[in-house]
Amino acid sequence: MSRLILFNKPYGVICQFTPEGGHRSLKDFISMPGFYPAGRLDTDSEGLVLLTDDGKLQNKISAPEFKLPKTYWVQVEGIPDEAALNMLRQGVRIRDYRTLPARIDPMVEPFYLGSRTPPIRYRKNIPTSWICMILNEGKNRQIRRMTAAIMFPTLRLIRYAIGPYTIQGISPGEWRVVDELFPIDKIRLNDRNKLAK
Incomplete structure (x- = not known):
């Protein structure tokens, strides 16, 4: 079994x-x-x-x-607006590849996460925000490259679910x-x- x-x-x-x-x-x-x-x-x-x-x-x-779809909780530097989120939803070009459409939603920070060791990079004058991303593909370092492509670098990446x-x-x-x-x-x-x- x-x-x-x-x-x-x-x-x-x-x-x-x-x-x-x-x-x-x-x-x-x-x-x-x-x-x-x-x-x-x-x-x-x-x-x-x-x-x-x-x-x-x-x-x-x-x-x-x-x-299987994979669900990620992503903390990014800055606060993406709807235009930036729509770019992720429709697919962005990373190197020689265009990502498939994905489900992208802003989310509040999960209250039970706790801090990361080592802690994330912190900048006093730049806020951070969280995005829930559900992908049906999995290229190498894809999420980090996707958020970098829309100018909101990934600070923390947590895979919440697989299917x-x-x-x-x-x-x-x-x-x-x-x-x-x-x-x-x-x-x-x-x-x-x-x-x-």
């Missing part, structure tokens, strides 16, 4: 079990053998990482044809095993689009 771990990755942890470059690794947090990450999350990002002990499930979670799985109730550095798996291979494209709305 396939098992799935939901891990709330702290800042500075690499998404592998082998330590590298002086960073902490998944091995420092997850003691169950035989689990491997299904996808990655940048070292300087926080939030949900899925791990499984089933290679087929690992491939399904990562495969483009079963691409139906979230970090709700899981503190940074903690994890839990999912008892009932969501049938990823049974989701139709329309269902995946609904999850992103």
Whole structure:
């Protein structure tokens, strides 16, 4: 029977079990053998990482044809107006690629987040704000490049959800095993689009 771990990755942890470059690794947090990450999350990002002990499930979670929407909470420098948010919604050009349309909504800072270690860059005269971004794709450092393209640099990036799985109730550095798996291979494209709305 396939098992799935939901891990709330702290800042500075690499998404592998082998330590590298002086960073902490998944091995420092997850003691169950035989689990491997299904996808990655940048070292300087926080939030949900899925791990499984089933290679087929690992491939399904990562495969483009079963691409699940990913929900991110993004703290940016400055306060984007509707015009800037609409640029993100419609897709922006990052290097030689134009991002797909995405759901973008302003949000209030989640009250239970707590501060990050190390703390984010702080500028006395520049306010910060939060955006909820739901993407159906996952290019390397995509969100940071998207917000930079509209001139609102990302200060803090937290992946809240992958499809139906979230970090709700899981503190940074903690994890839990999912008892009932969501049938990823049974989701139709329309269902995946609904999850992103």
